[in-house]
Amino acid sequence: MDHDQRRIGILTGGGDCPGLNAVIRAVVKAATKRGWHTFGVLGGFEGLLEPVRLRRLDYQEMGALLTQGGTILGTSNRGRFAAKTGRGEVHRIPDEILDEAKRNLAKEGLSALVCVGGDGSLTIAQQLFEAGVPVVGVPKTIDNDLEATVMTFGFDSAVECATHALDRLHTTAESHSRVMVLEVMGRSAGWIAISAGISGGGDVILIPEIPFRYEQVCAKIAEREKSGRHFTLVVVAEGAQPLGGDLVTQGPAAGDREVRLGGVGAAVASEIERRTGKEVRVCVLGHLQRGGGPTSFDRLLCTRFGVMAVELAAEGKFGHMVTLRPPVTQAVKITEAIGRIRRVPLDGDLVRTARALGISLGD
Ligand code: F6P
Numbered sequence: 001m002d003h004d005q006r007r008i009g010i011l012t013g014g015g016d017c018p019g020l021n022a023v024i025r026a027v028v029k030a031a032t033k034r035g036w037h038t039f040g041v042l043g044g045f046e047g048l049l050e051p052v053r054l055r056r057l058d059y060q061e062m063g064a065l066l067t068q069g070g071t072i073l074g075t076s077n078r079g080r081f082a083a084k085t086g087r088g089e090v091h092r093i094p095d096e097i098l099d100e101a102k103r104n105l106a107k108e109g110l111s112a113l114v115c116v117g118g119d120g121s122l123t124i125a126q127q128l129f130e131a132g133v134p135v136v137g138v139p140k141t142i143d144n145d146l147e148a149t150v151m152t153f154g155f156d157s158a159v160e161c162a163t164h165a166l167d168r169l170h171t172t173a174e175s176h177s178r179v180m181v182l183e184v185m186g187r188s189a190g191w192i193a194i195s196a197g198i199s200g201g202g203d204v205i206l207i208p209e210i211p212f213r214y215e216q217v218c219a220k221i222a223e224r225e226k227s228g229r230h231f232t233l234v235v236v237a238e239g240a241q242p243l244g245g246d247l248v249t250q251g252p253a254a255g256d257r258e259v260r261l262g263g264v265g266a267a268v269a270s271e272i273e274r275r276t277g278k279e280v281r282v283c284v285l286g287h288l289q290r291g292g293g294p295t296s297f298d299r300l301l302c303t304r305f306g307v308m309a310v311e312l313a314a315e316g317k318f319g320h321m322v323t324l325r326p327p328v329t330q331a332v333k334i335t336e337a338i339g340r341i342r343r344v345p346l347d348g349d350l351v352r353t354a355r356a357l358g359i360s361l362g363d
Helices: 020-033 044-048 059-067 095-107 119-130 155-176 191-199 214-226 264-276 296-315 349-356
Strands: 007-012 037-041 054-057 110-117 135-139 179-184 204-206 232-237 280-284 320-325 328-333
Touching: 007 020, 007 044, 020 037, 020 059, 020 110, 020 296, 037 044, 044 095, 044 119, 059 296, 095 110, 095 119, 110 119, 110 296, 119 135, 135 296, 155 179, 155 191, 155 232, 155 296, 179 191, 179 264, 191 204, 191 232, 191 349, 204 214, 214 232, 214 264, 232 264, 264 280, 296 320, 296 328
Parallel strands: 007 037, 007 110, 110 135, 135 320, 179 232, 179 280, 204 232
Antiparallel strands: 037 054, 320 328
16 A cells, blocks of 8 residues: 555535545545545535635544535536537637646645546546546436446435335325326436335336327226326326426526436326316425435445545556446446436336336327
8 A cells, every 4th residue: 555645635516415425534534545635626626626626524523424415625627627508519628727726736746636526527527637637537417318437426315305205105195096296306316216116006107118008098097097096196207208308407508417307297297187177296306316315326336436435446447437337346437328318218127127017108
């Protein structure tokens, strides 16, 4: 083990999610064991620009972080580093911004930068790497839509939150003989919806990968009515769309901000009510899926990822990201993970499982 007094940095970028602090803790602990000093960059990538915002991270402070939600470093998905806007298009970060960040890291004597983020943040990390910054990536997002890893951290925690919500909606739906619509996050991927939908006993699951028809959704409700089940649980991913219909958004993308999704749950609820005459209620889970602490699965994944990120820094394996390929964690080039979204495969086992159970996917 080398004790070379190295200084490394860590930052969290993009939307927060459960487990960010657990990664920070693992990086600090593993780096300290090597005799290194770790510095947190505050406020995401913006903290690399003047005035540089760094905070020394002490081994002793890390104890409580394993279970704590959010990120002690702060994060942002906007600002001068925003690499993605609109529906996924990538913007080149101006050279002067990349150069300023590189200069500042060198000035602070940081010999590696661990970037914890999803597709947008890892796209920025790759651009920094190409500009000469020694970067290591850690894949984060509740959406689970990143290529090159079987799972991102934060996803399991979001699925657990949505599953618990369905458990609760189940009892009230049944008591009132209602249709309950639960809208979950996930952007243009249906991983949260289909995973929580199956785990939580959903009857209809609508995902962006499968354009749905209201006739099919209502047919499922009618089938349940006929068999004496007068309630139905409908899970809708925020990016789901009716066949030939539009994405429901909270307004267009603007400046450095990606388009905000949301509202499809209400649209689905009112159309079901109109067509079936049944009482329908909608629940939008929103940021509850992103808040709070990580599940035990995510705590373990974050810890494995954090430790491996330090190993990659020690080996000088920059431009790489840690990844989960069960049963092991591995390193892949960041370029393998970014640039396209990993969506739920239509011939995969989740879709097959749902169909085999008689769950309607709306098609
Ligand atoms: O990418 C994570 C995510 O939670 C998406 O599922 C969701 O569409 C988006 O971020 C919400 O972003 P914001 O926190 O900016 O509203």
